[in-house]
Amino acid sequence: MMGRRPTALHPNPWENGGLRLEGAAKQAMETGRNRLLITGFLFAVGFLMVGLRLVEVSLFQEGTESRLAGPPPTATFQMERGDIVDRNGVLLATSLATASLYADPARVLDAKDAARRLVQVLPELSKAEVLAKLQAKRRFVWLRRNLTPRQQYAVNRLGIPGLYFRREERRVYPHGRLVAHLVGFTGVDNNGLAGIERYFDDALRGGTTPLTLSLDIRIQHILHAELSRAMTEYEALGAAGLVLDASTGEVLAMVSLPDFDPNQPGAAGDEARFNRGTLGVYEMGSTFKIFTVAMALDAGTATLDNGYDATEPIRIARFTIRDFKPQRRWLSVPEIFMYSSNIGAAKMALDVGTTGQQEFLERLGFLRPARIELPEVGTPIAPSPWREINTMTIAFGYGLAISPLQLANGTAAIVNGGVLHRPTLLKRRPDEPVPGTQVISPRTSEKMRRLLRLVVLEGTGKNAAAPGYLVGGKTGTAEKMGAGAYLEKALLSSFVGAFPMTDPRYVVLALLDEPHGNERTFGYATGGWVAAPVVGRVIERIAPLVGVAPVDEDSPELREAFYVNLDARGRNLASF
Amino acid sequence: MRRAALIWLALGGAAGFALFELKYEVQTLEDELAHLNRAIRSDQEEIHVLKAEWSYLNRTERLADLSRRHLDLQPITTTQMLTIEDLPMRGGDTQPQRPVLDLKIKTDPPAAPEPALASAGAGQ
Numbered sequence: 023m024m025g026r027r028p029t030a031l032h033p034n035p036w037e038n039g040g041l042r043l044e045g046a047a048k049q050a051m052e053t054g055r056n057r058l059l060i061t062g063f064l065f066a067v068g069f070l071m072v073g074l075r076l077v078e079v080s081l082f083q084e085g086t087e088s089r090l091a092g093p094p095p096t097a098t099f100q101m102e103r104g105d106i107v108d109r110n111g112v113l114l115a116t117s118l119a120t121a122s123l124y125a126d127p128a129r130v131l132d133a134k135d136a137a138r139r140l141v142q143v144l145p146e147l148s149k150a151e152v153l154a155k156l157q158a159k160r161r162f163v164w165l166r167r168n169l170t171p172r173q174q175y176a177v178n179r180l181g182i183p184g185l186y187f188r189r190e191e192r193r194v195y196p197h198g199r200l201v202a203h204l205v206g207f208t209g210v211d212n213n214g215l216a217g218i219e220r221y222f223d224d225a226l227r228g229g230t231t232p233l234t235l236s237l238d239i240r241i242q243h244i245l246h247a248e249l250s251r252a253m254t255e256y257e258a259l260g261a262a263g264l265v266l267d268a269s270t271g272e273v274l275a276m277v278s279l280p281d282f283d284p285n286q287p288g289a290a291g292d293e294a295r296f297n298r299g300t301l302g303v304y305e306m307g308s309t310f311k312i313f314t315v316a317m318a319l320d321a322g323t324a325t326l327d328n329g330y331d332a333t334e335p336i337r338i339a340r341f342t343i344r345d346f347k348p349q350r351r352w353l354s355v356p357e358i359f360m361y362s363s364n365i366g367a368a369k370m371a372l373d374v375g376t377t378g379q380q381e382f383l384e385r386l387g388f389l390r391p392a393r394i395e396l397p398e399v400g401t402p403i404a405p406s407p408w409r410e411i412n413t414m415t416i417a418f419g420y421g422l423a424i425s426p427l428q429l430a431n432g433t434a435a436i437v438n439g440g441v442l443h444r445p446t447l448l449k450r451r452p453d454e455p456v457p458g459t460q461v462i463s464p465r466t467s468e469k470m471r472r473l474l475r476l477v478v479l480e481g482t483g484k485n486a487a488a489p490g491y492l493v494g495g496k497t498g499t500a501e502k503m504g505a506g507a508y509l510e511k512a513l514l515s516s517f518v519g520a521f522p523m524t525d526p527r528y529v530v531l532a533l534l535d536e537p538h539g540n541e542r543t544f545g546y547a548t549g550g551w552v553a554a555p556v557v558g559r560v561i562e563r564i565a566p567l568v569g570v571a572p573v574d575e576d577s578p579e580l581r582e583a584f585y586v587n588l589d590a591r592g593r594n595l596a597s598f
Numbered sequence: 599m600r601r602a603a604l605i606w607l608a609l610g611g612a613a614g615f616a617l618f619e620l621k622y623e624v625q626t627l628e629d630e631l632a633h634l635n636r637a638i639r640s641d642q643e644e645i646h647v648l649k650a651e652w653s654y655l656n657r658t659e660r661l662a663d664l665s666r667r668h669l670d671l672q673p674i675t676t677t678q679m680l681t682i683e684d685l686p687m688r689g690g691d692t693q694p695q696r697p698v699l700d701l702k703i704k705t706d707p708p709a710a711p712e713p714a715l716a717s718a719g720a721g722q
Contacts, residue, residue, distance in 0.1 A: 099639045099646070112656070196651075490676035
């Protein structure tokens with residue numbers, strides 16, 4: 023460079039300035055480099071963060087962020103509330119999807135016009151009410167729940183802004199009033215309000231497997247049809263009926279009349295919604311003698327061979343105990359049962375004693391509410407204090423009120439060999455053992471079967487005979503209590519029976535509230551005339567369904583098996 | 599050096615393409631699955647509704663009414679029931695077996711057994 027140092031003629035423009043400028047340029051270079059470094063560093067940090075975030079998102083955070091489209095639909099379909107089916111799988115209650123109409127008043131442009139047009143499509147709505155709802159200062163008002171598809175289409179076609187549909191479920195009862203009291207019903211928000219729907223409310227919510235009841239819809243239908251017929255024929259206020267499996271306690275059918283449509287429970291009155299089978303408690307009358315006689319036989323204070331004098335009515339305190347059809351003579355125990363003698367039953371109970379009777383009825387579960395899967399269970403009304411007079415009246419069914427379910431269940435224990443089972447509305451699995459307590463001895467049970475058969479063969483229950491099925495049972499006619507006295511004309515007529523009496527499988531109960539006699543019953547409205555035929559017809563119709571084969575009732579073996587010596591007096595006198 | 603780079607480039611490209619293809623294939627299959635699942639659900643819902651309708655149409659009162667109007671059937675009586683053993687044998691055995699179930703309902707009440715005999719029977 024120095025060598026080329028030119029003359030003054032060619033002055034190097036950089037020569038002098040070069041030295042001068044060198045410091046400034048270097049500084050500029052320095053600055054530029056620094057800036058680049060900082061920028062690069064910042065970029066590096068930025069990229070590093072992006073990279074780290076990428077790693078984090080792709081490797082460690084997979085799946086935590088929800089996808090906009092939601093999870094892919096699965097193939098399982100499930101309603102919010104489980105189904106209820108009968109023992110054969112027939113659907114009794116199910117849920118169906120419906121659309122419910124609601125509005126967001128803030129988005130409705132012209133409330134008056136919207137209300138006018140909406141009422142044209144849904145005439146059951148009131149225009150003023152709809153208008154008030156659409157002008158409300160809220161963001162959500164229900165307009166109509168559970169529209170039919172046609173109504174939904176019509177509302178959609180109006181094209182009113184601010185109206186929306188929400189998918190809802192509605193409870194449907196295909197069999198309607200037939201099982202109304204047992205299955206119950208739900209409210210508009212699908213919460214159980216009565217019956218099984220209420221008792222198993224939690225289990226039914228989100229239940230996938232259907233709830234299987236012990237009911238058999240065919241038997242329920244037969245019982246319902248026969249009871250309705252009797253109720254119309256005898257102009258009764260109401261009726262109740264039960265079919266119970268004697269060896270497991272399963273309720274196969276339970277009817278309470280009048281009934282209601284569970285699809286419109288609001289339309290029914292309290293009377294119709296009242297379950298007479300479990301919630302109603304009644305003084306049962308003579309059917310109670312089943313327990314009195316069983317108690318006396320089991321305690322050993324009476325045998326089939328002795329008896330009591332029923333010539334004179336019993337006068338105690340201000341009461342007189344007399345017989346409905348007085349025989350006015352000494353009666354053997356089978357005769358007391360057969361002719362339904364109140365005097366005899368009262369004396370029989372006295373021999374056992376008040377404590378013995380209380381203890382026996384307690385064992386049968388008659389002094390506390392029945393345990394069954396229903397919220398509607400009545401509490402028995404027992405006398406307090408329990409005096410001797412109560413012991414005597416309870417012996418023939420007055421003074422202690424129990425529900426028809428308890429009566430049927432107690433009868434089942436008396437005839438099935440003496441084992442009391444807990445009644446249930448749920449189907450029992452055939453392989454599981456049925457818990458039960460022995461309340462009377464099998465020997466007493468066998469004697470009671472003979473006596474019950476005797477009532478149908480020779481006594482007050484002849485109308486319950488279903489030829490071939492060996493029916494046995496007991497009639498009951500109780501006067502209803504009204505305003506402090508018993509009403510002679512207001513009766514509660516019942517019949518509780520079981521079949522086949524050789525090895526009872528089913529207990530059938532029919533009860534009519536205030537029936538009126540007609541020409542066919544010769545004016546009688548007693549259990550033997552109005553309730554016994556119902557049980558007979560029900561048994562005749564259900565026996566083939568439940569697989570009970572008819573037998574020849576006149577065969578010598580069966581006649582001997584059920585033979586009861588009525589006139590045991592001679593032997594008895596001899597022993598005196 | 600150059601060749602290795604080319605190979606890597608080709609491999610990378612192929613992997614990228616394969617990934618691209620796979621992703622779209624998976625997406626298509628997922629859409630198909632979602633579609634099928636939706637169809638299954640809607641079918642199940644329809645079956646559910648049909649079951650409810652089936653139960654509704656099988657109301658016992660309706661069946662009873664239909665059978666009364668269209669069928670010539672009556673409730674079974676005890677006289678119409680026999681067991682297999684009661685059926686006569688086919689062919690050679692001409693002697694028909696005695697029916698066990700002779701359930702003619704007698705009009706007159708059966709005579710009461712003799713008290714002496716019966717008390718022996720009931721005495722157990």
